[in-house]
Each structure stands twice: as structure tokens, then as C-alpha cells.
Amino acid sequence: MLWYLLKLAVVLPLIAGLAWASLKFARRMERRFSPTGGQRSVKIIETQWLGPGQRIAVLEFRGREILVSASRQGLVRLAEVPARAVSED
The missing domain is CATH 2.60.40 (Immunoglobulin-like)
Incomplete structure (x- = not known):
């Protein structure tokens, strides 16, 4: 049980951080490659x-x-x- 909670405490913030980083990256790429040049x-x-x-x-x-x-x-x-x-x- 302790091993499961330890894995959860490590993996859950890692997944949340990756999701946040992918959203920031997608927003940056959307601005860069938009037809209006970000405006x-x-x-x-x-x-x-x-x-x-x-x-x-x-x-x-x-x-x-x-x-x-x-x-x-x-x-x-x-x-x-x-x-x-x-x-x-």
C-alpha cells in the first residue's frame, strides 16, 4: 500500500506538469503558425x-x-x- 501511494505521489504531479507544458507549447505554436501572424x-x-x-x-x-x-x-x-x-x- 505504501509503495502504491509513493508511486502516485511521484507520477501524478509529473503527468499534471506534462499536460500543462503541452498546453503552453500548443498555444505558442498556434500563435506562431496562425495566418494573421499572431494578431x-x-x-x-x-x-x-x-x-x-x-x-x-x-x-x-x-x-x-x-x-x-x-x-x-x-x-x-x-x-x-x-x-x-x-x-x-
């Missing part, structure tokens, strides 16, 4: 929870800010305006 065309500017399973989000896409409602049923576009200029202070 995303859609940015999430802000999100706000409205209730269980419901929230609104402001997305930036190609110079536009889009307000969407996200729920279990899907996304609904609520409003769209030109993106705000970023001020550098």
Missing part, C-alpha cells in the same frame, strides 16, 4: 454580466465597436459605432 482581428473590449447565462460585450472588429448580447441561445448584435481613437498620454 487577432476581433478584440473583446469589455464584458458585463447581466444575469445567469446572460451578458453583454463590446467587440472591436475592423475599426468598428459592436455591442452584442451573449446568452445560451447565441449572440445578438445590439449596436455598432466607429471605434474610439486611443489617446496616448
Whole structure:
């Protein structure tokens, strides 16, 4: 019984570490080999929870800010305006 617990104490963290390292490696390779060169065309500017399973989000896409409602049923576009200029202070 003691031998089993000792093996478990050694192998379990080793497996968890390998899983974590493989996820980090996959994310790095995804950024490196993506067609956009690691830059995303859609940015999430802000999100706000409205209730269980419901929230609104402001997305930036190609110079536009889009307000969407996200729920279990899907996304609904609520409003769209030109993106705000970023001020550098």
C-alpha cells in the first residue's frame, strides 16, 4: 500500500506538469503558425454580466465597436459605432 501511494505521489504531479507544458507549447505554436501572424482581428473590449447565462460585450472588429448580447441561445448584435481613437498620454 505504501509503495502504491509513493508511486502516485511521484507520477501524478509529473503527468499534471506534462499536460500543462503541452498546453503552453500548443498555444505558442498556434500563435506562431496562425495566418494573421499572431494578431487577432476581433478584440473583446469589455464584458458585463447581466444575469445567469446572460451578458453583454463590446467587440472591436475592423475599426468598428459592436455591442452584442451573449446568452445560451447565441449572440445578438445590439449596436455598432466607429471605434474610439486611443489617446496616448
